[in-house]
Amino acid sequence: MTWDWNAVSGFMPHFWDGLRVTLEALALGSLLSFTLGLVWTLLMRTPTRWVRWPVGVVTEFVRNTPLLVQLFFLFYVLPEWGLTFSALTTGVFAIGLHYSTYTMQVYRAGIEAVPAGQWEAATALNLPRHRTWTAVILPQAIRRVVPALGNYVIAMLKDTPLLMVITVLEMLGQARLYSQQHFQFTEPVTVIGVAFILISYLASLLMRALERRLVR
Amino acid sequence: MSADTPLTKDTEPGAGANTAGGELIRLAGVTKRFGTNTVLDDLNFTVDPGKHVTLIGPSGSGKTTILRLLMTLTQPDEGTIAVDGEQLFPAPEKQIREVRKKIGMVFQQFNLFPNMNVLRNITEAPVQVLGMSKDEAEARARELLELVGLADKCDARPTRLSGGQQQRVAIARALAMRPRVLLLDEVTSALDPELVAGVLDLLRDIARSTDITMLCVTHEMGFARDISDQVLMFDGGRVIESGSPEKIFSDPEQDRTREFLGAVL
Numbered sequence: 001m002t003w004d005w006n007a008v009s010g011f012m013p014h015f016w017d018g019l020r021v022t023l024e025a026l027a028l029g030s031l032l033s034f035t036l037g038l039v040w041t042l043l044m045r046t047p048t049r050w051v052r053w054p055v056g057v058v059t060e061f062v063r064n065t066p067l068l069v070q071l072f073f074l075f076y077v078l079p080e081w082g083l084t085f086s087a088l089t090t091g092v093f094a095i096g097l098h099y100s101t102y103t104m105q106v107y108r109a110g111i112e113a114v115p116a117g118q119w120e121a122a123t124a125l126n127l128p129r130h131r132t133w134t135a136v137i138l139p140q141a142i143r144r145v146v147p148a149l150g151n152y153v154i155a156m157l158k159d160t161p162l163l164m165v166i167t168v169l170e171m172l173g174q175a176r177l178y179s180q181q182h183f184q185f186t187e188p189v190t191v192i193g194v195a196f197i198l199i200s201y202l203a204s205l206l207m208r209a210l211e212r213r214l215v216r
Numbered sequence: 217m218s219a220d221t222p223l224t225k226d227t228e229p230g231a232g233a234n235t236a237g238g239e240l241i242r243l244a245g246v247t248k249r250f251g252t253n254t255v256l257d258d259l260n261f262t263v264d265p266g267k268h269v270t271l272i273g274p275s276g277s278g279k280t281t282i283l284r285l286l287m288t289l290t291q292p293d294e295g296t297i298a299v300d301g302e303q304l305f306p307a308p309e310k311q312i313r314e315v316r317k318k319i320g321m322v323f324q325q326f327n328l329f330p331n332m333n334v335l336r337n338i339t340e341a342p343v344q345v346l347g348m349s350k351d352e353a354e355a356r357a358r359e360l361l362e363l364v365g366l367a368d369k370c371d372a373r374p375t376r377l378s379g380g381q382q383q384r385v386a387i388a389r390a391l392a393m394r395p396r397v398l399l400l401d402e403v404t405s406a407l408d409p410e411l412v413a414g415v416l417d418l419l420r421d422i423a424r425s426t427d428i429t430m431l432c433v434t435h436e437m438g439f440a441r442d443i444s445d446q447v448l449m450f451d452g453g454r455v456i457e458s459g460s461p462e463k464i465f466s467d468p469e470q471d472r473t474r475e476f477l478g479a480v481l
Binding site: 117 | 323329
């Protein structure tokens with residue numbers, strides 16, 4: 001087995017395309033999982049059982065079934081019901097939904113870690129309920145969970161290659177395509193492997209900087 | 217200290233007009249249990265407007281629970297609570313919100329909001345609850361910070377302040393809501409000894425220069441003697457003795473009171 005720099009340079013244009021798609025899926029998937037997870041957490045705290053129960057069942061189901069199966073389901077089954085989205089949109093939705101069932105647990109832990117005295121002070125000042133949440137509880141809870149959310153961003157990054165199975169040409173998809181066309185596997189796969197390490201590392205640096213900014 | 221400026225109450229004329237019979241706070245038949253433990257046992261008492269009442273007694277005797285009931289942080293199992301002639305318990309949520317505007321509380325652990333600077337800790341509720349403009353609320357917050365001796369700490373994070381300073385901010389925050397009743401829950405218990413005197417002096421000033429009604433749970437008997445119009449001695453969820461501080465501290469009628477004072481003085 002020999003290393004061929006020409007294969008590397010031949011792959012690079014495809015690599016950049018793949019990188020763009022991977023980062024896009026990661027950024028949008030993260031945003032969706034952060035938002036949906038918060039929505040689930042807050043819904044799970046409503047006093048009505050008729051809200052908590054269905055949310056609990058759905059999120060439990062999504063968390064305990066494989067992302068790969070969910071991808072197949074969303075991509076091949078939903079169109080039969082007349083719901084068709086682009087492969088990337090479907091992929092972003094699947095990742096965001098799947099990881100929202102994890103981030104919801106992170107948020108819950110963060111909210112429960114806010115001392116009871118903060119709720120009591122908000123009550124003593126007669127703050128409206130929504131204001132207690134948005135100005136007092138959530139800012140403190142989210143600050144606490146940034147590191148945990150950051151870990152899920154890295155986990156999501158490592159799950160983006162799954163999107164390949166629904167025809168999204170992210171990094172692994174591009175590497176595979178190039179390999180099959182040129183019968184050179186080592187170089188493209190090595191390039192994307194290095195890229196994954198670099199992105200993970202940069203992401204963790206970014207999260208650490210964010211933590212430092214937030215935790216004062 | 218010229219305490220009058222920010223504190224003199226510019227209450228609207230007729231405020232307190234609905235305090236029938238003169239009393240501002242009325243607890244009737246209040247019982248509170250935690251599991252099988254009865255913390256307050258068929259408690260009845262009233263507080264007249266402007267009075268300073270100190271609750272003393274051994275820990276676990278239900279003093280703090282009374283303040284928490286008045287602040288609606290917990291609900292009684294039986295009985296009624298009224299403030300300024302309006303029912304606080306039992307009452308619908310909307311009415312609780314209205315009555316609660318008249319009550320402020322300072323906590324043992326300060327409970328400042330660590331995600332806001334000192335100024336916003338004080339302006340948040342006046343803006344959100346009283347509908348004050350941001351400028352007006354800030355101007356008033358600065359006056360109150362001046363009063364508590366922390367005018368230079370507007371932009372500081374609460375976590376950067378000493379315990380004593382945090383508690384002064386908490387007092388300013390409570391006062392910013394212009395409460396008619398101020399509940400003080402062991403406000404110096406979490407402070408380092410050398411910081412206690414400053415906070416107590418501030419509260420003495422407030423007690424002297426305002427007509428705010430105060431309910432105070434404290435272990436600082438000297439302070440209780442200074443500011444109180446009335447002292448209530450608690451034991452086993454009941455008031456076992458009440459009277460002027462002179463009477464309670466120098467010539468209590470109950471052996472239990474004498475025993476307790478002997479232990480803490």
